[in-house]
Structure formats: C-alpha cells, structure tokens
C-alpha cells in the first residue's frame with residue numbers, strides 16, 4: 202500500500218493551503234461575527250477550479266480524483282469551514298449527483314455553470330419532520346403529465362440564499378414509500394419558490410442556512426433526475442460521496458486547531474518554560490496528532506474506495522463518524538492548550554470548536570453513520 206501523495210496531490214494541497222492562508226484567513230473572524238456569506242471567496246474558489254474539482258473537464262470541471270478533493274477540503278477547512286461547506290455541497294452533492302445520475306441535457310444546462318463556479322448549488326433533503334428519518338418526506342411532487350407541482354418546506358438548507366440551482370427531494374407516490382420519492386432540479390426564480398428565514402447558528406456562521414418554501418412550484422418533467430421513483434436512492438448514493446467531503450472538513454478543522462495549538466505551546470511560557478515542555482501539554486499534542494492521523498487515513502481510504510470504483514457507503518460513514526469525533530474532541534483540547542486566550546475570538550480555536558460540532562450532525566448524524574456502518578457490517 203502506498204501512503205505517499207503524488208506530485209499532483211501535493212500541488213493541489215499547496216494551492217489550497219495558499220488560498221486558505223492568503224484569501225480565507227483575512228476577515229474570517231469578522232465574517233463569523235457578522236454571519237456573512239463569503240461570496241467573493243467562493244467566486245475565487247470557482248476560478249481556481251475548486252467548485253467542480255471531480256467533474257469531467259468536458260463539463261467544465263477539474264477532472265481530479267476524490268483524494269485531491271479531500272486534500273483541498275482539509276486545507277480550506279483548517280481556516281474557514283463556512284467556505285468549505287459551500288465547496289463540499291457544490292462538489293460532492295450537487296455536481297457529483299448531476300454528473301453521475303443526470304441526463305446529458307441536465308449536465309449541459311446545470312452542471313457546466315456549477316462546475317465552473319459560475320453558479321452555486323444546494324441539496325434539499327431535510328424537512329422539519331424528516332431529518333435522520335429521511336424517507337418521511339412531506340414535500341409533495343404531483344405528476345401533472347409534462348410537469349410536476351411541488352409543495353412543501355425544506356429546512357436547514359446550506360447555500361440556501363446563495364444558490365441558484367437546487368436539487369430537491371419530494372414524494373410523488375406516498376403509497377410506494379421511499380420508492381415513490383423523486384429528485385428534481387429547481388431553479389431560483391421559479392414561481393412559488395421562496396427562500397425563507399436564515400438560521401442564526403453556533404458555528405459555520407458564514408454559511409447561509411435557510412428554510413425553503415415551495416408553493417405550487419411548476420417543475421418541468423425534464424428536470425426530474427433519473428427514472429420515476431429514483432429520488433431516495435439518488436439521495437443516499439449522493440450522500441455517501443458527500444460524507445467524504447464532510448469527513449475531510451472535520452479532519453481539516455481538527456488539523457487546523459492542532460497546528461494553532463502546537464505553535465502556541467512553543468511560544469507561551471509558564472513556570473519558567475514553554476508550555477510544550479510540560480509533559481501534560483506535550484501528551485495532549487501527541488494524542489491530537491495520533492487521532493488526526495487516524496482520521497486522515499480513514500478519509501483517504503474512503504476517497505480511494507470511491508476513486509477505485511469500489512462501494513464506499515461504509516468507508517465514508519466510518520470516515521465521517523471518526524473524523525467528526527476527532528474534530529470535536531481535539532478542538533476542545535486546542536482551546537484548553539490556549540488557556541484563557543483560547544476562549545477569545547482572536548486566537549481562532551474557539552471558532553474551530555464551534556464549527557466542529559456541526560460535522561457530527563449534518564449529512565447524517567453520528568448515530569445515522571452507526572446505522573449505516575452496522576447494517577453493512579451485519580450484512581457482510
């Protein structure tokens with residue numbers, strides 16, 4: 202097994218690291234305070250080719266592998282998880298879902314501007330009463346022959362107000378259960394589609410999370426993704442890839458906090474020496490480094506599974522479950538190593554700690570990842 206990164210992966214890592222440090226870092230505290238969506242940064246990420254990294258170049262993408270994407274996600278997330286969640290949803294839920302399952306017409310019309318970063322996408326599965334229990338879709342899509350009529354409410358939608366292309370999951374045939382669910386491409390501006398309230402959040406405060414309302418929205422039949430009834434399978438398959446993105450985000454948050462804590466421990470003196478020379482602190486750093494490396498290996502393994510065409514449902518769930526746990530635990534340790542300074546915004550680690558929590562909730566809570574893993578393990 203080769204654990205070395207290729208020259209291409211190193212180039213992606215360096216470009217992402219440079220972008221994170223020079224473009225994302227200035228203003229990150231202010232954007233968090235003001236809950237300001239990083240519109241200009243996302244535009245530049247698109248120009249760099251990071252909004253459609255894995256998409257075939259014939260559709261305007263970067264043609265890179267999933268490992269490159271995971272590496273870039275880690276670097277951006279070290280600095281600004283509000284930027285990286287936008288990047289993750291666009292790359293692995295919206296672009297990948299459309300490229301893998303969309304029609305040629307849908308790819309030309311929607312994937313190309315999403316992959317080039319000209320437009321931003323959103324993925325709309327969750328509802329007020331259908332989060333983990335995702336088959337309980339209340340949003341309806343009534344088949345009217347040449348079009349569908351959508352009614353319902355989606356909540357917690359990332360890129361809710363910045364997107365212009367929305368992949369919306371809705372129930373067409375309730376009597377068929379999850380086999381009656383469809384996925385649709387809804388455009389911003391379609392009559393009856395309303396972007397509702399923005400959430401005031403603990404973390405990823407620069408990300409625009411919104412409720413979306415659908416009031417008799419007429420969606421042409423050609424905007425349905427796949428065959429009639431394919432919507433739930435579409436959501437599940439797409440989420441498996443998305444979970445690699447969020448696992449990489451969690452890894453980046455943990456690694457960013459570790460880098461800050463290590464640097465701080467070498468500067469801060471207490472009892473006549475750098476705090477890194479107190480074994481209690483040095484051991485914290487040893488544990489952090491070990492946990493982060495273990496998370497990285499799970500993330501890379503899952504990315505590799507996907508790139509090799511192997512099933513990655515289980516490995517992506519494992520990567521997300523573990524990396525998000527590491528992010529939460531190790532950001533708390535990073536704050537501890539900073540002492541009182543860790544509790545104030547200027548030192549960044551308190552924000553990373555707040556941002557870490559969401560990685561245990563979205564794209565399937567940790568409990569949901571355990572459902573996925575246990576079902577796979579028991580089936581095997």
Ligand code: CAA
Pocket residue numbers: 286290324326327332333334335336359379433434437438440441514563564565566569572573
């Ligand atoms: N690939 C293909 N089919 C799949 C599948 C997969 N990965 N996972 C499930 N299915 C199929 C099952 O085989 C089953 O079909 P059959 O009945 O034909 O066998 C069908 O889907 C229903 O599956 P389950 O019986 O397993 O369904 P369940 O009700 O027990 O729920 C679950 C399973 C894993 C909990 C699922 O509901 C789930 O993943 N919930 C979490 C939802 C989620 O992750 N939401 C994230 C929203 S997006 C987001 O959060 C973005 C962001 O923040 C940035």
Ligand code: FAD
Pocket residue numbers: 290323324325326327329331332333334356357358359360402405410559562563564565566567568569
């Ligand atoms: P619930 O499903 O009500 O869960 C509550 C608790 O019960 C959790 O701890 C859960 O793990 C546990 N639980 C539920 N069922 C079980 C079970 N069977 N076994 C054990 N424990 C269980 N959704 C989208 O569709 N698109 C987005 O872009 C998006 N972005 C988001 C951004 C943010 C900031 C947030 C907060 C959420 C976002 N979500 C998005 C929604 C997210 O995916 C859901 O919040 C998540 O799936 C959990 O659903 P819920 O909030 O309804 O919690």
